[in-house]
Amino acid sequence: MTTTNPLNIQEHSHGGPLVPVQTRSERPASFNHADFPAVTGREAEWRYTPVRELAELIDGPLDGGHTELNDPAVDGVSISWIGRDDERLGSVATPEDKAAANAFTNFGEALLIEVSGEEAKTAVIDRLGFGDTPRAAHVFIDVKPHAQALLILRHTGPAKLTENVEMRIGDGAKVTIVSLQEWDDEALHVSSHTATIGRDAFCKHIVVSLGGKIVRLNPTVHLNAQGADGEMYGLYFSDAGQHLEQQVYVDHAAPHTRSRVNYKGALQGEGARSVWIGDVLIRQTAEGTDSYEENRNLVLSDGTRADSVPNLEIQTGDIEGAGHASATGRFDDEQLFYLMARGISEPIARRLVVHGFLNEIVQQIDEESIREKLEHKLEEELHRSTSALLGARADQNEGTAA
Template identity: 60%
Template sequence: MSSAPTTPSIDEAGHAGARPHSHGPGSPVPVQTRSERFASSVHADFEAVTGRELEWRLTPVASIRDLIDDALDGSPFAAEVTEAPGVAVEWIDRTDDRIGSAGLAEERAAANAWSSFERALAVTLSAEERVVVTIDRTGVDHAPRAAHTVITARPNARGLVIIDNRGSARLSENVEIVAEAGSDLTVVSLQEWDDESVHLSSQFGRVERDARLTHVVVSLGGSIVRVNPSVHLAGAGADGQLHGLYFADAGQHLEQRVYVNHIAPHTISRVTYKGALNGAGARTVWVGDVLIGRDATGTDSYEQNRNLVLSDGTRADSIPNLEIETGDIAGAGHASATGRFDDEQLFYLRSRGIDEQEARRLVVLGFLIEVVQKIGDEALETRLIDAIERELEAVEVV
């Protein structure tokens, strides 16, 4: 049975249960297709994590073991949401039909968060005039916590939702995003945590007929940050634009695992993630999975990941994967590259009187700003450019 997201069943305790599946944990049948990965909202349904599993082998599991297995504080995670016309904000119970409407946890840490949260923050956009909403979340301690957020764009709604993460936290969460028919929704997940923070976030998107979802991940702060977006293009003509920007300093681990599932015909996806690494022990992980299903005729898809290495002692893992189950597509491709500066760009800038250090700074800024410009909000774009500038001032590019 396919693991395309459906509303899960609810047990007597009010917990969403696992969907029937033939390839669950312990099954002798290997998972051949990304959509067949086991999914459940129940922590106990997943086997213990050893760190050798495909989805964990590039992650510092020992440093996040409490978020994977220990009890989590599931009380509502403090958040302030800006008011805007046509935007409803509420805390909803676990039994609400919106819970599980975009997807289910596919690994043990996400299931632990799902099993632990008490109430979910629901933000619903209904206005056809574009609105900007900020979910301002400031962590205040290091107690292991769980959170759940549901963002819904009603038919033909337009809006930008910014999940602004700052402060100190040790957080595991699930974020569900539903773009209903004809809507145009942008969701930005911004991680500017303090240096000691740990953040695991599974983010599920479902895009209906002729709707467009732009999903942007920006990870700059935190000790370990792992954000896994999964977007299901479920309606004909659905459009998924997934972009990411990350800058890893010494000792930071920034990880993104992206999945785009083309279910319906004539769907479009573009995945562009760019990162920079500077300092001993800086580590980034990007895994990109794109599945073009048997019914997704006319699909147009492309994914790419680019990493710019600024110093010795860093490591960037980049793994693109593409599965195609139909021969009737408009196009599909993927690319990955990791390297140092383009000598021609540096030569061009230096030939015009710019010193080498400044030339390198401009190259890094120009490399990353492409993703910033995908957001479509001048104030936020300016803020992120300033943040990147600060990152560059704090390190010596060699």
């Protein structure tokens, strides 16, 4: 990328005006924050995002010091800090937007998580103590060939954070990586997750966003080796005034690769907002690809907005299959009536319907104790949100009666 033409805009093949980037695969990238033009909110990658509220993470000075975390002390999972000169950093991903480039420019040391050993293992890594200072961070997850693990990155407390997370999945490995956002209500979190999956390796990436004021977590998977298999799941519950965003990108570059994408979310409360953009690229070299992506949104009240944009780019006709689906629907009053007719109160009936809708994603976590904790956290979120909704409705009815 050059500063004279940072968007890499090319002249149209038939002459005439310059043509902007048309597809996700053409998006320019740079480690240098100065290479990116000013963010206005009209750019394809920013048009759904409240950029004014993220200005200090996109362009402002950032504290690059590392913060508090716990070491779960699990055999086969090593946690350490490495300097910017480590050759692994930047080997998986180059920042594709200005916030990611700002994070890469300003982080001091990177958190390194190394996974080895063919026995199954679970590690929960709590990341906390970010505070209210705008911060930059970098995480590198290095999964060795044939290693197996379930890794959970859990985020809590206050935060103003922009970061990059690189994941290198070795040949034959089998790993599940979960990013759990349980931030405080006013937290801001912008994160780019990028994985390369090795030959005959399997990676399941799961995003669970429940807390925070604005959370924009964009995962990318590159299937660069034959037999690579990637599954990407997401669960989000957007409450009043909350913005939860995911821009997913799957890049099939090698023969006989497979991907599945399934994101599900619920929205309730005035100003609740969710954004899901799903891009899948099947390159000419990706014969025998098997790919499918979908996004489902459940709208629980008025005053919400769910944007869902699936995109599929196919450059070869020799594939096993490819498809995508998107749907946004309102709460089913018939289901609510059915439950209430059997003596279940409205708050509990609402929580049962939403829990049943989202539980498909929870079940993707292959650890019962973790699923139970997540289900409990989801129940708390549903209870809080439903109580607020019914309370507002009661106040409205009292005002009407008066």
